[in-house]
C-alpha cells in the first residue's frame with residue numbers, strides 16, 4: 001500500500017539534503033571538502049545574545065508554551081529594527097508576526113493564501129521554497145526570468161495580462177539569493193503599482209537585507225508609501241545575526257495576510273522556546289556595531305573569491321549585498337556537471353545554479369560562509385583544477 005499523497009508528486013527533495021549526505025560519506029572516507037555551497041553563517045552571534053539565551057534557560061517559567069504570535073516585547077523589538085534600519089513604522093500589535101525562521105512563513109503563507117489554480121509569480125532563478133510552497137497548495141507557478149542585463153530584476157511589464165489577472169502572489173527577494181542582486185526603491189514602487197493594478201499581494205523576502213558591503217544600504221520594500229496595503233515582507237536573524245539554527249524569523253506588513261498566516265500557524269506550530277526569544281530581543285535591540293565588523297569579514301572573503309575567479313577568466317562581479325557570488329560558468333558545462341566535477345576533483349562544494357531554476361543553469365553559486373583561510377584554499381584548489 002502506498003501512503004504518499006498525490007500532493008507530494010510535485011514536491012522535489014531539497015538539493016542540500018542529498019548533498020549533506022554525499023559530503024558526509026566523502027568526509028568519512030577521509031576527503032577534506034571545503035563547503036562554499038550552503039548559506040549558513042560560520043561565525044558566532046554576538047556573545048550578549050548567547051548570554052541572554054543561557055541566562056533565560058535557567059529561569060523556571062521560561063520553559064512552557066509561548067503565544068502563537070510571540071510575546072509583545074519581541075514584536076516591539078522587530079518594529080524597532082524596522083524603524084532604526086529602514087525608517088518603516090510597524091504596529092507591533094498586528095503588523096509583525098514572529099516565525100520559526102522565515103522559511104516556515106514563506107511556505108505557510110502560500111498554504112494560507114493560494115487556492116488550486118491560482119497563479120503565483122516566482123523569480124527564476126529563485127529560492128526553491130516559493131515554488132514548492134506554491135505547488136503543494138495547488139497553485140501554478142509562473143516563472144519570471146531574472147536576466148543579468150536587467151540587473152536580475154524581473155520585467156513586470158512583459159507578464160501577460162491574462163497571467164497577471166490570475167495571479168494572487170508576486171515573490172520578490174532582494175538582496176537576492178542566488179544572484180546577489182539588489183533592488184532600488186524605484187523598482188519596489190513599480191512592483192507595488194503592478195500589484196495594485198492586478199490585485200496581487202507582493203511577498204518580499206528580505207532575509208539578506210542587513211548583509212551589505214562597501215557602504216551600501218539595502219532598502220525595505222515597505223519604505224514605499226502604501227506598500228502595506230499590498231505587501232508582506234519576510235526577514236530573519238539567521239543570516240543578519242549569525243543565528244540560522246535559532247529559527248527566528250518574522251513576517252511584517254499587511255495585517256490581513258498576517259492574520260491568515262497566524263491562523264494557519266496556530267495549527268501548525270506552538271511558538272518558540274522562550275529563551276530563544278529572549279536572545280532574539282537582545283539581538284534586535286542591542287548594540288549593532290558588530291554587524292558592520294562582521295560584514296567586513298564577508299567582504300574580504302567576497303574580494304578573494306571574485307578576484308580569483310576573474311584571474312581564472314570567469315566573469316564574476318562583486319556583489320553589494322548577500323552571502324553569495326553568482327558566477328557565469330565556463331563553456332561546455334551544465335551547472336550540475338561543473339559543481340560535480342569541482343566536488344570530485346578539487347574537493348570544493350559549490351551550489352549548481354539549476355537548483356534555483358532553469359535560468360540558473362549557466363551559473364554556479366559561491367557562498368561566503370567559510371573562513372578566509374579555507375576560502376583561499378578553496379580558490380587555489382579550483383584554480384589548479386581549472387588550469388592544471
Ligand SMILES: Cc1ncc(COP(=O)(O)O)c(C=O)c1O
Pocket residue numbers: 039100101102103104127173176177205207235236237238239244247248249
Ligand atoms: C532567500 C532566502 N529566504 C529565506 C531563507 C530562509 O532563512 P531562515 O528560514 O533561516 O530565516 C533563506 C535561507 O537560505 C534564503 O536564502
